Amino acid sequence: MDHKLGEEVNSRFGKRIGEALADPQIRRNFRNALDGVMAKRAEQFPDPDELWQLRNLDKAIRANSLHKLPQLLEQLEQQLTDNGIQVHWAVDGEEANKIVSDILDGRGVKKIIKGKSMVTEETGLNHHLEQLGYEVIESDLGEYIIQLAEEPPSHIVAPAIHKSRLEIADLFAEKFPDIPYTDDVDEMTHSARLILRKEFASADAGISGVNFAVAETGTLCLVENEGNGRLSTTAPPIHIAVTGIEKVVEKLSDVPPLLSILTRSATGQPITTYFNMISSPRKEHELDGPEEVHLVLLDNGRSAIREDDELDATLRCIRCGACINHCPVYVRVGGHAYGTVYPGPIGSVLEPQRLGIHEAGKLATACSLCGRCGEVCPVKIPLPQLINRIRAESNEAASDSTVRGHNSLRNQKEVLTWKLWSALYCSPLLYGLFTRTATVLRVLAPSKLGAWTRYRKAPKPAARSLHAMAARKGVDHE
Amino acid sequence: MSNQTTDTHVYLFGTCLIDLLYPDAGMASIELLQNAGIQVIFPPAQSCCGQPAFNSGFRSEAREVARKQLDCFPKSYPVVVPSASCAGMMKHHWPELFEGNRDEERAYEIASRVYELTEYLVDRLDYQPVDKGESTTVAIHSSCSALREMGVADRIEKLVGGLQQVTCVEQAYKSECCGFGGTFAVKQPEISGAMVTEKAASIRDTGAERLISQDCGCLMNIGGAFEKQGEGPECQHIAEFLLERSNGS
Known part of the structure; x- marks a missing residue:
């Protein structure tokens, strides 16, 4: 990767696309991986009527959350505080990063273990912490692989999806010359597990994302498959969760229908191996768990997106990646070609709003409006309609447009x-x-x-x- | 759904692409409808549904062109469109385009009687295709608009499936976009080119003698790739194919 994600997106987009299309290995890797994940998702939804009903329900849950966002966030803060979780508010990425480093400052923290978090990719948290001298270790296997390779994620759910098994084997051989070469997936996973176990045990702080933050009960839900999320959030004495303000849901009963559609849409699993519900730091009589838990709630442009009656649907996203998996453009160019944190259809809608049309509006041109993304979105975000809207914002925005940099691509x-x-x-x-x-x-x-x-x-x-x-x-x- | 239609007349909206490049598909649509006993009206003032500008982010230009079309369908007859993509624009995006505008009501009213051709043939006419042709093998490519926006892709399958001498073969990644996408092919030519190259190969691999679609945009794209590569089945719009089969030539 030639520079930071989210910078010079428009100006380098064409070049990145050309490079990606010229790499047959990349195209094979994406096609193979996405064929598998699409088939697994399809198997999970044999009954179109059930899927239709569930999508409607989940859309309503997310729309309700966004409609009541200010009051739910206040309620969330109150409940979390009552539960002993410390809440912090960040307007932008820089502020979020500073909040995290301020929490860690002067506490003797050297090593930080991270569960997977796209929001911290958005803020560039790893870079910020490393500059301050902390050792930051990604513990999700995919994130660990790309951290070794010094690359950004190419997919929001499967960050190393652009790499084949053999490429990962070569990477391990290069980084761990003492471990005998293998390209067997189970053996490589085992090696990574042995390495990461030691890191979990010795980490001074853990950082994670959040999938759903329940306002009613002050519960932070974390969906994962590897147990690394649980270890990152329980083994070290300090746990800091970082998430976007839109992740709040009103009630605990909102979670099961969202979880059910999230795991099936994302990886084609009926349920993930781990589902964590974090409700407080370690209590007096308890033997384990972190001594303190923090939640950093990041805005970073989200409130502005909520102002628009059509584009606010962007914030319904539960980050399952189904739109990405089904996109005929993404499968050919891969995630890095977008040059942004969030690639694919949701990225082409979210990033031009978050970064501004002048910075990332061109992403919306990389779409044939085929409609597959909108068809599979579990919360019924009308992605093709929103991509079309971003194109209008790029060229001929309405006079009352609130989109940053609107009309800046008009020529x-x-x-x-x-x-x-x-x-x-x-x-x-x-x-x-x-x-x-x-x-x-x-x-x-x-x-x-x-x-x-x-x-x-x-x-x-x-x-x-x-x-x-x-x-x-x-x-x-x- | 009614198979005892009371329709006596329909309007045909020919689309700008068919008008200039594939008029035979338009004439075949007219003839099919006439053969089924329907009086077809072709309003001469029609030009384009406005989709190219709408999908490029130029909504006021799209609106002005679409507004001119609103005058073409004064009576309450169905509006039949031999393209799912243009039908989708008229049915789903005209109401959106004219929202809060003086023509909103008119746009809604017309949108409510827009049918894609195969949708009209199957749903309103219960059209039973007649097959007097030689035995042949075809592949069907349904446009993304037919598959997803309009949800009518099963109609072309039903129509072709009703032809006794025709065998259908299925290409890999059948429901994937061919890469046309209107101005997408111009704004992102390399991605579009990669998409159509793979689409053409998967269709060629079936060994089909013909490729049939309800959208001329896809056929222009895929057929153009076949020509460039120097091999590939003949491309034909469903209306021409049905008419040819019923005539036995």
Whole structure:
């Protein structure tokens, strides 16, 4: 990765796409991995009616959370505080990082173990802590692999999905010359487990994300498969959870339907191996658990997204990655091509809003509007509609737009093209003249049409337009 | 769903792509409907549903072009569109495009009577295809709009399935987008090119003699790739294919 995620997204997007498409190994890795995960998801939803009902229910739960967001966040803070969990508020990533390092400062903390957290990717927390001299170790296997490789995640659920088994074996061989080479998945996992066990035991603090924060009870829910989330949040004396403000849900009873659709949509599992409900630090009579628990609630543009009546649906996202897994663009270019923390369809909607159109609006051009993402989204985010909306925000935003950097991709050549197009297609006279000219002069139609003809022959106008043929055949015209 | 339609007339909205590049698909649509006893009206003032601008983020230009089309369908007849993508624009996005606008009500009213061609044939006419042709093998590619936005992709399968001499073969990754996506193919030509190259290969691998679709946009894209690569089945719109089979030529 040539630089930090979320910077120069627009300007480097084309180059990154070109590089990704030119790498057959990357394309194979993504195709193989995503074929598997799509098939597993499909197996989990044999009954379309049940899926339909569950999606409607989960959409309603998430919409309700966002509708009542300010009051639920207040309730969450109160409940967590009552439970002994310390709550911190961060407007942006920088503030969140500072809150975390301030908690750790002067406590003799050297080693920090991390459970998987996309929000801390958003804030660049690892980098911040490493600059201050802390040792930060990712404990999710996928995150651990990419930390070894010094790469950012390429997928929000499966961060090392761009790597094949053999590439990981080579990476392990390079980083751990003392361990005999193996490309057996179980043996590699075993090696990583042995290494990470020691880190869990010796870590001074643990950092995790949150999947659902329950306002009613002050419970932080964490969904995971490897037990690393549980160890990161229980073994060290300090646990800091970092999450976006939109992750709050109103009631404990909101959690089961969300959890059920999350695991099935994400990895095709009926339930994950671990589901953690963190409700307080260690109590007096208890033998284990952290001595203190903190929650950092990050805004980072989320409140602004909530202001828009259509785009607020972005915040319903439960980060399952199903839209990414089913995207025909993502499967070909992979996660790194986007240059942002969140790739794929949800990234193409969220990142232009979070970073601004001027920084990341072009992501929305990498979509054929095929509709697969919207079809599989467990909380029914109308992703194609929102991607289309981001395109409008890029070029021709409404006068009351609240989207950062709106209209910043508007260019005069394109504006003129669409103005001419509109004039032509609005006037039956001009349009008729155009089709007659094009059909009569069809032999003069260009055989090269830029990039179109790198992959295809150019279409030729017909000898007569449908208008002309219908008139000639005497088809009724009124 | 009614198979005893009381429709006597329909409007045909030919689409800009068919008008200029694939008028035979438009004429075949008209003929199929006429053969089924329906009076077809082709409003001459029609041009384009506005989709290219709408999907490119230029909504006011899309609205102006779409507004002109609203005048084309004054009577309450169904509006039949031989393209799921344009039908989807008219049915689902016109109401959105005209929201809060003086033409909102009109856009809603017209949207409520828009049908994609195969949807109209199956749902409203209970069309029973006649097969007088030689035995042949075809692959079907349904557009993303037919599959997902309109949810009508099973109609083309049913129609082709009703042809006795026609065998259907299925390509790998059948429901995946062909990579056209309108201006997507222009704005992201390399991704679009990668998509259509793989789509063309998977269809060619079936050994089908023809590729049939309800959308000419996909056929232009995939067929253009076949031509460029110098091999691939013949591409044909479903209306032309059904008409040809019923004529036995």
